[in-house]
Amino acid sequence: MSSDPGGDGGNSWANVLYDDMGLPVESPADVSEAISTLANRGLKPSSFISAVMQEVKRLTKNDSRPLNCNTRYRLAKFWYGREDSIHYELWVHERTSQLELGLHFEADPARNRELYTRFDRCMLEIQAKLGGSVWLEEWDKGWVRLYETQPLWPLDDVRVASVAERLCEMFSVLQPMCDAFLEELDSTHLDTIEPRANAAKWHG
Numbered sequence: 001m002s003s004d005p006g007g008d009g010g011n012s013w014a015n016v017l018y019d020d021m022g023l024p025v026e027s028p029a030d031v032s033e034a035i036s037t038l039a040n041r042g043l044k045p046s047s048f049i050s051a052v053m054q055e056v057k058r059l060t061k062n063d064s065r066p067l068n069c070n071t072r073y074r075l076a077k078f079w080y081g082r083e084d085s086i087h088y089e090l091w092v093h094e095r096t097s098q099l100e101l102g103l104h105f106e107a108d109p110a111r112n113r114e115l116y117t118r119f120d121r122c123m124l125e126i127q128a129k130l131g132g133s134v135w136l137e138e139w140d141k142g143w144v145r146l147y148e149t150q151p152l153w154p155l156d157d158v159r160v161a162s163v164a165e166r167l168c169e170m171f172s173v174l175q176p177m178c179d180a181f182l183e184e185l186d187s188t189h190l191d192t193i194e195p196r197a198n199a200a201k202w203h204g
Contacts, residue, residue, distance in 0.1 A: 042156035045092040049076045051157075052090055055164035060171070067171075078167065080175060083107075086115075086182070088167060089145075092152065101167055102134075102147020103174050109142030111185065116144045118181045129173045146174065 043051060053069050053076045060067045068084065070077045074094070079087035085107040091100040105112040119126070119136055126146070127134055133148040150163075 042154050042159070045094065045155065046073050048155040048160065049074060049090060049092065051160045052076060052164050052167070053078075055160055056167055059164060059168050078171070080179075086178065088170060089147075090163065090167060093149075094152065097152040098149045099152050099163070100147055100149050101163065101170065102145050103170065103178065104147075105144040106141075112142055112144045113138075114185055115178075115181055118184075119144075119146055119177065122177060126173065126177075130170065 042048075049071050053071050056078065057067070057069060065080055068079050068081075070084075074092040076090040077084065077087045078089075086103075086105050089100065089102060089104050093100060105115045107115075116136065116138060123136055131148075134146065135148065136144070136146045138144050
């Protein structure tokens with residue numbers, strides 16, 4: 001939302017503010033509502049992302065398995081183990097006014113597809129635990145995501161707590177499944193290695 005320095009002086013309230021879609025606000029009531037919305041948004045997106053990350057770290061600090069975290073402006077990533085191609089994301093989409101939370105598979109396309117197939121079989125169970133707002137889909141670059149979207153605003157302290165708790169809920173439901181599926185895939189891959197090649201790997 002921004003001011004219009006070239007606005008019509010005949011109507012002091014007209015064409016002064018623009019809404020989130022880039023359309024001019026058309027009445028004094030709209031102006032009042034727009035200003036109120038801006039005042040209630042709270043934290044900037046980057047500050048909100050950092051605050052959620054810190055709260056997630058606090059909530060998981062006593063877990064037996066360490067959680068890795070990384071933030072980059074409007075995006076936070078959370079993952080277990082050394083490989084971060086399979087991770088959870090918190091992503092601010094300002095253009096569509098949405099907040100995305102979910103598990104992303106960004107390994108090679110074949111591995112992502114195998115994980116998609118396995119999670120797809122469990123979607124009724126997952127939705128029973130996490131709710132019907134959670135969806136599984138294939139998307140860009142052969143990647144897969146199991147995610148939900150929420151309205152973006154407000155980004156305040158109360159929202160920081162609720163989003164952090166929701167992410168931890170996703171961890172608790174999805175990570176045991178993910179670990180089992182990855183172990184199954186790795187075991188299947190090892191079983192396809194010829195004994196001689198395997199011996200050379202261990203004894204060479």
